[in-house]
Amino acid sequence: NKSVIMLKRPEEYPIPGEHFGLQESEFKPVLKNGDIATRNLALSLDPYMRPRMDAEKSYIDCFKIGEPLIAGGVAEVIESQNPRFPVGTIIEGYVGWELYTHLTEANIQDHRILHGARESSIPLSSYLGVLGMPGMTAYSSLIEVGAPKAGETIFISAAAGAVGQLVGQMAKRLGLRVVGSVGSDEKVEFLLKDLHFDAAFNYKRGNILENLRKAAPEGIDIYYENVGGEQLEAVLEQMNDHGRIVACGMISQYNTKNAYGVRNLLQVVIKRIRFEGFLVEELYAKYGEQFDKEVGSWFANKEIKYVEDVAHGIENAMDAFVGMLKGKNFGKQVVKIADL
Ligand code: NDP
Numbered sequence: 001n002k003s004v005i006m007l008k009r010p011e012e013y014p015i016p017g018e019h020f021g022l023q024e025s026e027f028k029p030v031l032k033n034g035d036i037a038t039r040n041l042a043l044s045l046d047p048y049m050r051p052r053m054d055a056e057k058s059y060i061d062c063f064k065i066g067e068p069l070i071a072g073g074v075a076e077v078i079e080s081q082n083p084r085f086p087v088g089t090i091i092e093g094y095v096g097w098e099l100y101t102h103l104t105e106a107n108i109q110d111h112r113i114l115h116g117a118r119e120s121s122i123p124l125s126s127y128l129g130v131l132g133m134p135g136m137t138a139y140s141s142l143i144e145v146g147a148p149k150a151g152e153t154i155f156i157s158a159a160a161g162a163v164g165q166l167v168g169q170m171a172k173r174l175g176l177r178v179v180g181s182v183g184s185d186e187k188v189e190f191l192l193k194d195l196h197f198d199a200a201f202n203y204k205r206g207n208i209l210e211n212l213r214k215a216a217p218e219g220i221d222i223y224y225e226n227v228g229g230e231q232l233e234a235v236l237e238q239m240n241d242h243g244r245i246v247a248c249g250m251i252s253q254y255n256t257k258n259a260y261g262v263r264n265l266l267q268v269v270i271k272r273i274r275f276e277g278f279l280v281e282e283l284y285a286k287y288g289e290q291f292d293k294e295v296g297s298w299f300a301n302k303e304i305k306y307v308e309d310v311a312h313g314i315e316n317a318m319d320a321f322v323g324m325l326k327g328k329n330f331g332k333q334v335v336k337i338a339d340l
Pocket of ligand 1: 046047048134137162181184187248251253280325329332
């Protein structure tokens, strides 16, 4: 087996070889009743994994030193002591950052079976992106927390990413004016030309508040918050009364111990803003079925686009992960490990 192991807790950006590293071992799992072993086909690399590298638990357990990191993945069952997951089943759920994983019964409670995945023309990585957790995040939180209404303006940060690119397209479908920010001119082009955003800017160029005022002259009704920090501070100035902030994530704060001090939180009071966080796993019960049906059909009918950035091989997972944290990814970051 080849696994990516947690070595040391990073203070800032994790460094391959120092904070996490590749380890080879023999894979000879001894399965207890209810267990399975998987051959991993593709892994999802996500921002929330960075807080999992820290020592303090956030809403999810920390990665353990000396053990493989964990990722959402698509995998084939190769050994099974569990009648729900016979050998040959294709599943989606948490596996290790590795070629093969031994999963105990307790660890596969939420794994889903991808029926028909072998025969389907849908790439397996889609179940880690548009048809998986990031898709569900965009869809459920936009409705539940954003409460969007046609004619309103939504501003999305990290707008070309796994979640952002979908929030923008879903908001357009609902008749909103869609504005996004991203970290490169190439991504700005993508938002405007491919995803038909109404306005977009590169937050690394010029003054963020001035850019926002130009891009959303009538103010912002919904802020889909992926980054925190300076952009949040600027957005608060440009929010409209009774605006909603969908607090999805704050990636600008994940790789530093010096949290950015947002200076104008009083705007939340003055403008009666609803600033609400959420965790996607808590929205599956309410939105899961509707998500599968609607987003599944939009994607199958090519009514929404979805761009993925695919790295190849477990050896390249660490660089791809750090690259994603630094904005090198163009779309949803996945790692392809093996063919079906
Ligand atoms: P992305 O695919 O958007 O990748 C991360 C992107 O963040 C990078 O591409 C980069 O884009 C941007 N970024 C990195 N550093 C900074 C910075 N300092 N300032 C501004 N932008 C930065 O990731 P996801 O779509 O998977 O995740 C987006 C957000 O959603 C994250 O905050 C994540 O934690 C959160 N999330 C929350 C969930 C929940 O349940 N609450 C579920 C899933 C995701 P660029 O080039 O534009 O800078």
